[in-house]
Structure formats: C-alpha cells, structure tokens
Amino acid sequence: MIHKNTLLITAVLLSTVTAATAQNPETLFDNKCGICHVKTKPADMSSLMAPPLMGVMRHVKMKYPTKEQAVPFMVDYVLQPSKTKAVCMPQKIQRFGLMPSQKGNVTKTELEAITAWMYDNFPPADFKGGQGRGMGMKGKM
Ligand code: HEC
Structure with missing residues (x-):
C-alpha cells in the first residue's frame, strides 16, 4: 500500500513539473x-527521421534571413507543409518524405515560441555545415 501511494505522489509531482516547464520553448x-x-548531429546519420535542427535552420535562414520572415514562415509550414513552400533540399524530402502537418499537436502560440527559440539558437555559432561537406556558414550568423 505504501508503495502504491508513493507511486501516486510521484506521478502527481511529475505532472506538476511538466506543467510548470511547458512554456519553456526548448521543452516545447x-x-x-x-x-x-x-x-x-548524431554519429549515425542513417537513423534520422528528419533533418537535424541545425540543418533545418541553416536552410530556413538562407531563404528567410530575418526573424520577422523566418518565424511566420515556419509557423505556417509546420501547420501546412508543402513541397512548393519547402526550403530544404529536394533530396531531403525524397529521403524523409514531406513533414506531416503538426496541426493538433502544437498550437500557433506554442509554435511562435518554439520557432523564435529555433531562430535564436540554431545553427549554433560553431556549426560547420551539413554532413561534413564544408558548406561553412561559420561566423556569418
Ligand atoms: C513526424 C516527424 C516530424 C515532426 C514531429 C516534426 N517535423 Fe519538422 N520536418 C520533418 C521532415 C521529414 C522534414 C523534411 C521535409 C520537409 O521539409 O517537409 C521537416 C522539415 C521541417 C522544417 C523545414 C521546412 C522546409 O522548408 O523544408 C521546419 C522549419 C520544421 N520541420 C519544423 C518543425 C517544428 C517546429 C516541429 C515541432 C512543432 C516539427 N518540425 C516537427 C519531420 C517532422
């Protein structure tokens, strides 16, 4: 019985913690x-389900350099992805397929926070380009 109660309390505590941190964009x-x-970047690129975040942001910023352009583009794309809007390389879509719409999984407000955080933090300053092909944007962002 004691054990069962402990589990219950743990569960309640955990859900409180999750709710409290839900607004942190990185947690989102x-x-x-x-x-x-x-x-x-994982050691094993073959296990990926989608382009890593730094690659995504590098391509988004190539087409939409300012935050005022990039954030609305991403908010729209995540809810309504399409081949004609995509900024990533066509090979990526061939390999991973088009991103499934995240409508229902994430709200517009959450997306605005998430994509602003993505813009501010990616690609990281020391990122040297995708898959070691030396397409360095180092220091330019
Ligand atoms: C089920 C897997 C999956 C989830 C979950 C997912 N994505 Fe994606 N995403 C993809 C794939 C695959 C691509 C590459 C193909 C494409 O661009 O449509 C992609 C591409 C993107 C791109 C680049 C779009 C472009 O122009 O090509 C952005 C930006 C992006 N995702 C943002 C997000 C954000 C923000 C979230 C969370 C709210 C998210 N994704 C959740 C699979 C996913």
Missing part, C-alpha cells in the same frame, strides 16, 4: 518536434 521543442528533429 523537445516534446513536440524533438522526436523527429535532433538538436545535435
């Missing part, structure tokens, strides 16, 4: 986007 990203978009 981890919960809503992180399943597919990894934040660090």
